[in-house]
Amino acid sequence: MQNKDFSKQAHNIASMVMQQGNNKPTLSDRIDQWVTHPILGLVIFAFVMWFVFSLSQVWIGPWFSDTLMIGLEAGVNAIATLIESYDVSVFWQGLIIEGILGGFIAVIGFLPLIMVLLFFLQLLEDSGYMARVALVFNHYFSHLGLSGASIIPMYVGTACSIPAILSTKTIKDDRQRKMTIMLTPFVPCGAKLPIIALFLSVFFFGQAYMTVLVYALAIVVIYISGLGLKYIFQHDSAHHMLIIELPEYKQPSILLGFKSMIERAKDFVKNAATIIVLMNGFIWLSANFNFQFNAVESASESILYTLSSPLAFLLIPLGFGFWGFAAAALTGFVAKEEVVGALAVIFVFSVTSDFDVIGVDSARQALMEVGGLTSISALSFLAFNLFTPPCFAAIGAMNTELKSKKWLMFAVGYQLMIGYLVAMIIYQVGTMITTQQLSSSWLISLIIFISSLAGMVLVRQRVLRHG
């Protein structure tokens, strides 16, 4: 109602101050009528994204990726031969080849796909199209009681959640700002791209529409969890219109796209060469040794198994109750790319006796045969990693902006609940559709689902009492 009043007032003011003259709509205006349309705009956006993902993951990206992998494998084999020729002990050979290089290459292997994607996204941005997309989504998010300004952090969040969360400073309404901080990490950031690329290329290769569906799922999750927050907060503050100056459409600069792609790729490699290498070493050590630091015969005697198996038990209703997945998901809190590196280190250890570099085929074999993953539980694991709380650095940014430990705990708890429930629903419903029968964990899943809803009602009552 308030929105309509604002629109009416804005229209009246505009008609009073506008000079009558040659008001013929320009070509840009005519295009905007289509691309910013609430429904048609979404369809056009879905098609554009499908085309971009097809280019990056099916048509162009894999060629670059395969070429890079051949080079990397040759490099690793050369290092392995060199180390062996100097009679270096098995411990150091394993740590270097399986731990450090294996995990690093698994992450870097997806770099070409990501670079092609970033290049085309930059072209779209430079053309002026992405600003129109923000307008399309603003229409939907206004139903959540979110300010138009909330769409900007979410857009920034497609690159990284940290600047996105920090940019919520510009939202004046406190509840809207808190809601935006909690919802922004659900937007798949750049660090989550290798996880998406790994699971979709292993289980759904050549089906670019699956990537569009993953992003569509992210939008649905943001919308539904936004409704959940609106219910808990009893939030119904006025919607502030998103007033932005739309950039003119222009021919995108190939050079700018290339420069932007190189910059982002540099950041990606820097991260992989530091934090990922560091983490992979620790994972290899903890997966190969016990607490007395003796080499283990079987992974089930290792430090990593002991630490991650209690969590793995909790993941059974999600379809991936194998300790390796629990350990990989935990490492994602350090950096989301590390999930891929950790899976490579853990599963290459389990599958091969010789030193092998992970590729799509060996990844499929490892994840399916050792981890017991199906395409449905793979989607569930992907969703779990996309929608559970972000990395520690982003949680730190949430802490800075929420300015309260109580709110931070609520935000992290809420994100954990949403990630868990989304993964559980995908697995349970997916299993029911594909096998025509209920999974063995359907009853516990139902209890968890009802308990989560009851928990939300209780939190809402607490908010009503204490504000």
Add this chain to the structure above:
Amino acid sequence: MADIIVGSLVIGLYALIVFILVRRHKKQKSVCARCMTKQDTPTWIQEYQNERLK
């Protein structure tokens, strides 16, 4: 002997990584929110944010 050389190289590499990460962490802390939003951010968003931060 080979073990000592390879081991020293690996430990050296890890020490270097930890040094880089600590330095990066300190640097990041000193970056203000406005600068962070400017990193890799399209012009229309920068203009919008700056207008609202005024």
